[in-house]
Amino acid sequence: MSTPITTLLVANRGEIACRIMRTAKALGIRTVAVHSEVDRHAQHVREADVAINLGGAKPADSYLRTDLILAAAKATGAQAVHPGYGFLSENAEFARACENQGLIFIGPPASAIDAMGSKSAAKTLMAQAGVPLVPGYHGDDQSLTCLRQEITAMGYPVLLKAVAGGGGKGMKVVESDAELAAALASAQREALASFGDSRMLVERYLIRPRHIEIQVFADQHGHCIHLNERDCSIQRRHQKVIEEAPAPGLSAALREAMGDAAVTAAKAIGYVGAGTVEFLLDEQQRFYFMEMNTRLQVEHPVTEAITGQDLVAWQLNIAQGKPLPLEQAQVPLNGHAIEARLYAEDPSNGFLPASGRLALYREPAHGPGRRMDSGVSEGDDVSPFYDPMLAKLIAWGDTREAARLNLLGMLRETAIAGLQTNLSFLTGIIEHPAFAAAQLDTGFISRHETVLIPPRPILTDDFWAVAGCAWLISQRLIEHAPPCPWQTLPSGWRSGLPASSRVHLRSGEQGRQLDTLDTHGCSFDQSAQMLTIERDGMTQRYPLRLAAGAVCLFWQSHWHPLQAFDPISQAEQAQQHSGGLLAPMNGSIVRLMAQVGDRVQAGSVLLVLEAMKMEHSIRAPQDGKVTALFCVEGDLVAEGTVLVELEDSE
Structure with a gap:
């Protein structure tokens, strides 16, 4: 039996920190928040019993600082650390550091994180366990020459994926050899910034697959079960937007086969705690192991909705040595649940992240089958340094259609002003006839983009x-x-x-x-x-x-x-910025690709801006000459700042 947990430090922020604290408090556990300097007034800080300021702004200076987090745990008397998801949640060294300090890490053993945290090593292990894999390259040689040879052999298109990654960070689709070098360099930079590891693996890019994942749980006594599956096929930029459970149209035999494969994967690495085994399902109903996330998932609420279980409570109890509360045959599957991720971003502008103040933030009314997991409140500032997700809307119903209509009502009742969000975009997905008919695959958004992201209508x-x-x-x-x-x-x-x-x-x-x-x-x-x-x-x-x-x-x-x-002031401002390219969001300059005096063609990348852990290229809108640069690499810039002055070619 492990040490009882009376004080829990949550090494995360936003909605997941608030959600973990909610369960901890229900179990009588005191909660500790850690936060960056810019997050000192954030929702998770306000909800914690104790809060520790880590300083800094970027994740590398705050939420990724193992030394500061461990010092905060010691100072507050915490017995355990819950990493949430993202940040240090799949960092084996952090798990070991917690153990070395006598802290309970709410997650699997460091050895399991090692085994699955490296996607290339995980695929090798799964192949040995007999789990089917997508064809690809998972080797140690990361040179452009080696990757080009491997890709030429398997054929384009391919998917570059960060070995230590997740959440779409460090992931690029490459359609041709001409795109490879630039895509690889960008993916490596994103991976290094998000996970401290720039290594890549390559997979053949499947056409119109579904993304199906299995929730697994294992205790310290050798028991392991799965809690059914989720369909996470609706994605943009390789990051999930809509998730639902169970997956529509899965036969009982296929559900059992995928569940068995997931449990086999977990047992192969001596897993303990919550994990998710992710598969791609092709049009012939063949499934392939993609990766295992050794943590709680963003979409865990839909599994909670159809099973009636609190998965964070399961995590905390298992960490204290308690056995799984259910056997496989006892796992419920009641009704249907759908989750929508609410992001601060502009779908009409390539899903560009947005930051600023939530001048208005109103959540939908509470009711049967309705849940809102939020990490913000009206008046909060949304920082450019972190993931742009604001909240999750979760709806349950006796049937998929009942859940869909319930979620549609929730979306229509939500009101936000002060910055761009994907609220209308989410509404468009949920009310789309193809979604209502469960015609799901990872190309859904691109296929229906003209309907989901229509030109802004002229207001009458x-x-x-x-x-x-x-x-x-x-x-x-x-x-x-x-x-x-x-x-x-x-x-x-x-x-x-x-x-x-x-x-x-x-x-x-x-x-x-x-x-x-x-x-x-x-x-x-x-x-x-x-x-x-x-x-x-x-x-x-x-x-x-x-x-x-x-x-x-x-x-x-x-x-x-x-x-x-003021129309006069607005006209003067437009005249002032004529010929200048503005920062589309708050962020930091990570790479300058042009110099003063350069003649550039329309579409040329002039600089790369990093915001909310993703890279965004600023391109020349027309042929011209760079006459001035107003930034250097490493600069933090605000939305609307003039970055480059470009003179039209005559």
Whole structure:
């Protein structure tokens, strides 16, 4: 029997840290948060019993500092460390360091992390255990010459994957030899920044596979079971967006075969704790081992929903020497659950991560089969240094269709303003007929991209008329009511504004000068958060969310943030930045690819920006000459900063 856990340090941040703390507190365990300097006011810090400031901003200076985390555990009297996922969760040296300090590491033995943490070594081990593999190269020679020879032999397209990676970091699809060198260098840099290990493996890129993973659990007494499977095929940039359990259309025989293979994989390495064995399933229903994640997964809530189990509680109990609470035949499979990952990113701009302040953040109403795992609150700052995931929306139902409709309702009730998110994109996936029909594979998003990421619609006169009323009401509330007027005003409050007013409003990239606004017949019900407009015998209602500095109007299935702007100032700013390329987000400059005086072609990479653990290339929009550089490698830059001045070629 291990030492009882009375104090738990959570070596992570965001929604997973909050979720782990929720279970720990339910078990009567005191919680300790660690945080970077920029995270000192973050949600997980506010929810912990004790918080330790690690300093710094980048993960390498904070959440990846083993020495600082171990010192925090010692200072707070923690007996155990839960790494969550990402950061140090699959770092065998960190697990050993915890053990050497007498701390319980909430995860598998370091030897198991070693065995599966290296994807190339894991594939060798799985081949020996008889688990089928995707053809590929998993060798030690990492030279471009060797990789090119191996890829030429297996044929393009191929997938480059970080040996120590996960979450889509350090992963690139390469279609031809001409792309290989640049893709390899970029993947290696991402892998080194995220995992401290730049080694790569190569796999043949399968066409239209499904991504199916099996949740496994093993205790310290030699018992190992699986808790059914999840379908994680809906992905962008090789990172999961929608996950569900069970996987639609899997036969009982295939479920059993994949589950048995996963348990075999776990037993082969003496596994203990929570793990996930990931497979690719081709169109002929053949499955191939892809990797094993030796940690809790982002998508674990859908498994909890269909089994009725708390997987974090399982982890904590197993770490204290308790046996598995169920045998394989006792594992439930009730109903269906679907999870959507809410990211701060812009789907219409290549899923570019976004950072900034959450001026408005409203979660959906609670109800049966509804769960929200969040790591942020209204007013929080979203940093460019970490993964852009804000929250997870999880819906359960007796059937897949019931779960889908429940999740769709949750998405439509969620309101966010202040930065770009993928909220509308998620809604589009869940309501798409192909998703409703469970036509799932890893190419789903690219195949339906024109529908899922449509051109921004032109906002009509009708929209601007309603938006103008919403804006004027919100401003009168702010001016004349207590600090939180939308919470304290009586239901049915009506504007006393004059019948006409002038304002310049913007929603996204579109703007309008509104000269005459008729506010008669407008009212705002604070309890329902609903704008009502009564005109010409017709009553129409529009969901409206108000926060300090933010107004968000629901119009035709989408939320539209509203802002007033000065058109003169905006025109001057556009003129000032003419000819200059701006930073699309907060981040750091990791590589300059051009110098002053260089003549470049349209599409040429001028520099590489790293933000939220991913690299983003800044390219020349047209042929031209670089006349000025306003950054150097290593610089931290804010969104909108002029980086390069490019003169058009004559």
